[in-house]
Amino acid sequence: MFDRVEAFYRPGTVREALRLLQNGKNRARVVAGGTDLVVEADRSIRFLIDITHAGLSYIRRRGKACVIGATTTMATLENSPAIRALAGGILARAAATCGSVQIRNMATLGGNLANGSPAADTATPLLALDAEVVLADARGRRKIPLTAFYSGLRKTAPGKALLIEVVIPALPRGGRWSFQKLGRTESDISLVNAAAGLQLDSKGRAKWARIALGAVAPTPIRAVNAEKLLVGRKVDESTLAEVCDQVAREVQPITDVRASAEYRREMCRVLVRRALEECAAGTGCSL
Amino acid sequence: MKGRCLVSSRKDPEPPAKPKAGFSRRGFIRGVGLGSGAVGTGLLEREAVAAPAPANVVGPGPVPITLTINGKPVNVTVEPRVTLLDAMRNYLDLTGAKRVCDRGTCGACTVILAGKTVYSCSVLAIDAQGKNIETIEGLATGNNLHPVSAAFVNHDAQQCGYCTAGFVMAAKGFIDKHPNPTMEDVKHGLGGNLCRCGTYMGIRQAVVEAAKEMKGGKNG
Numbered sequence: 001m002f003d004r005v006e007a008f009y010r011p012g013t014v015r016e017a018l019r020l021l022q023n024g025k026n027r028a029r030v031v032a033g034g035t036d037l038v039v040e041a042d043r044s045i046r047f048l049i050d051i052t053h054a055g056l057s058y059i060r061r062r063g064k065a066c067v068i069g070a071t072t073t074m075a076t077l078e079n080s081p082a083i084r085a086l087a088g089g090i091l092a093r094a095a096a097t098c099g100s101v102q103i104r105n106m107a108t109l110g111g112n113l114a115n116g117s118p119a120a121d122t123a124t125p126l127l128a129l130d131a132e133v134v135l136a137d138a139r140g141r142r143k144i145p146l147t148a149f150y151s152g153l154r155k156t157a158p159g160k161a162l163l164i165e166v167v168i169p170a171l172p173r174g175g176r177w178s179f180q181k182l183g184r185t186e187s188d189i190s191l192v193n194a195a196a197g198l199q200l201d202s203k204g205r206a207k208w209a210r211i212a213l214g215a216v217a218p219t220p221i222r223a224v225n226a227e228k229l230l231v232g233r234k235v236d237e238s239t240l241a242e243v244c245d246q247v248a249r250e251v252q253p254i255t256d257v258r259a260s261a262e263y264r265r266e267m268c269r270v271l272v273r274r275a276l277e278e279c280a281a282g283t284g285c286s287l
Numbered sequence: 288m289k290g291r292c293l294v295s296s297r298k299d300p301e302p303p304a305k306p307k308a309g310f311s312r313r314g315f316i317r318g319v320g321l322g323s324g325a326v327g328t329g330l331l332e333r334e335a336v337a338a339p340a341p342a343n344v345v346g347p348g349p350v351p352i353t354l355t356i357n358g359k360p361v362n363v364t365v366e367p368r369v370t371l372l373d374a375m376r377n378y379l380d381l382t383g384a385k386r387v388c389d390r391g392t393c394g395a396c397t398v399i400l401a402g403k404t405v406y407s408c409s410v411l412a413i414d415a416q417g418k419n420i421e422t423i424e425g426l427a428t429g430n431n432l433h434p435v436s437a438a439f440v441n442h443d444a445q446q447c448g449y450c451t452a453g454f455v456m457a458a459k460g461f462i463d464k465h466p467n468p469t470m471e472d473v474k475h476g477l478g479g480n481l482c483r484c485g486t487y488m489g490i491r492q493a494v495v496e497a498a499k500e501m502k503g504g505k506n507g
Contacts, residue, residue, distance in 0.1 A: 006347035008367035008413055038409045039390050048367075050414065053343075075403070100479020102457070103391060105403040106410070187478045
């Protein structure tokens with residue numbers, strides 16, 4: 001599959017990886033789990049820079065934030081007690097649906113994001129969690145919101161930068177969370193996925209809301225207008241209907257071999273409704 | 288993919304590449320540093336002059352590596368691009384793992400790498416160094432089948448048999464982590480393996496039975 005690959009580099013540090021990437025022109029590619037690269041079989045790749053030995057596999061608490069290293073595997077995320085306890089376990093749940101066991105044992109969080117797929121299962125919950133990503137390049141490190149990381153279909157910000165880690169900031173108190181996925185099978189690529197976060201005030205009105213969707217736009221997206229519509233209102237039948245209508249207006253799904261745009265749009269309504277209902281019922285564990 | 292042959296009983300026809308004569312890594316790096324484009328361009332050009340080639344560069348050209356397969360160290364010389372699957376099949380005569388989709392979908396190439404099931408078509412051989420690789424060839428003890436293999440026989444859990452080696456390894460990896468599975472757990476846990484003959488029912492029954500058998504602890 002890596003037909004044209006000539007040399008393989010295994011940098012032991014981020015700095016070394018960056019230097020290699022800098023010098024590799026367009027013929028070097030960063031590889032972690034390699035599960036996407038194998039399928040892509042890009043014949044312009046001459047050099048692989050394997051970053052799985054660069055010390056980026058970790059899950060840490062930093063102050064009130066949770067920090068996840070870029071080469072942390074899906075299997076690690078789905079089994080980590082810290083990630084399972086974080087925000088109702090939505091990230092763990094998403095990681096657990098990211099392909100088969102064999103894929104999840106290799107595939108990494110950083111790879112899932114940096115590959116730039118609009119259907120990346122972990123991107124959707126991370127958007128709902130207001131996650132940020134730390135990028136490193138020759139000039140240093142910078143932290144940007146995940147929303148800014150995606151710049152278009154299969155396009156991400158880095159260029160010659162390397163995605164180092166994902167930062168999940170402190171979560172709203174009493175937040176309720178949900179992740180929903182629709183695919184042909186549970187571990188297949190998402191036709192649509194959705195994540196929601198909800199904080200209710202003492203009267204049961206939405207005080208804070210997040211609605212994120214995957215596979216229905218050029219990048220994973222937040223349905224910002226639907227969130228605005230929800231805030232300040234009781235989460236009842238009529239609100240849900242209005243919010244889901246707004247979600248359907250906000251997404252831009254396409255028709256492909258897996259589903260039609262119309263079907264995807266309709267499923268956005270269904271999944272967001274399920275997600276918000278699960279949040280409102282508090283059946284996903286709250287923090 | 289050149290030379291893919293789905294139904295041949297012989298090995299994949301892709302021959303092991305011969306080392307290019309007179310070609311060394313250091314020579315490559317120096318050449319690139321001088322602006323030669325013989326092999327490729329770019330990587331490491333600046334530090335190549337100042338520092339010796341770092342030990343963590345592999346290739347270009349075939350490199351000697353040591354794989355630990357079923358507990359035994361095996362030496363092989365492969366190009367960095369060679370996958371673990373191709374290294375086993377084309378260089379080491381271990382043809383149990385099958386090359387079917389060669390793109391991390393079907394599971395016929397499943398092996399257990401450092402205790403985790405992986406698609407060997409998606410792992411580079413050089414990256415599998417230092418980890419124990421369990422393959423179908425190492426499962427039986429003498430003439431005694433592993434309980435998973437025996438259960439596959441008992442339940443007629445194959446038809447053409449092409450996916451079987453991968454399924455057996457995936458099943459072993461699954462049972463190692465889930466000693467007490469239900470049919471539903473098995474269906475979920477073996478979702479990364481496909482059987483085009485459709486023998487899933489037999490396979491699931493076999494895995495549940497094998498798990499019970501293995502709880503005795505003899506081969507667990």
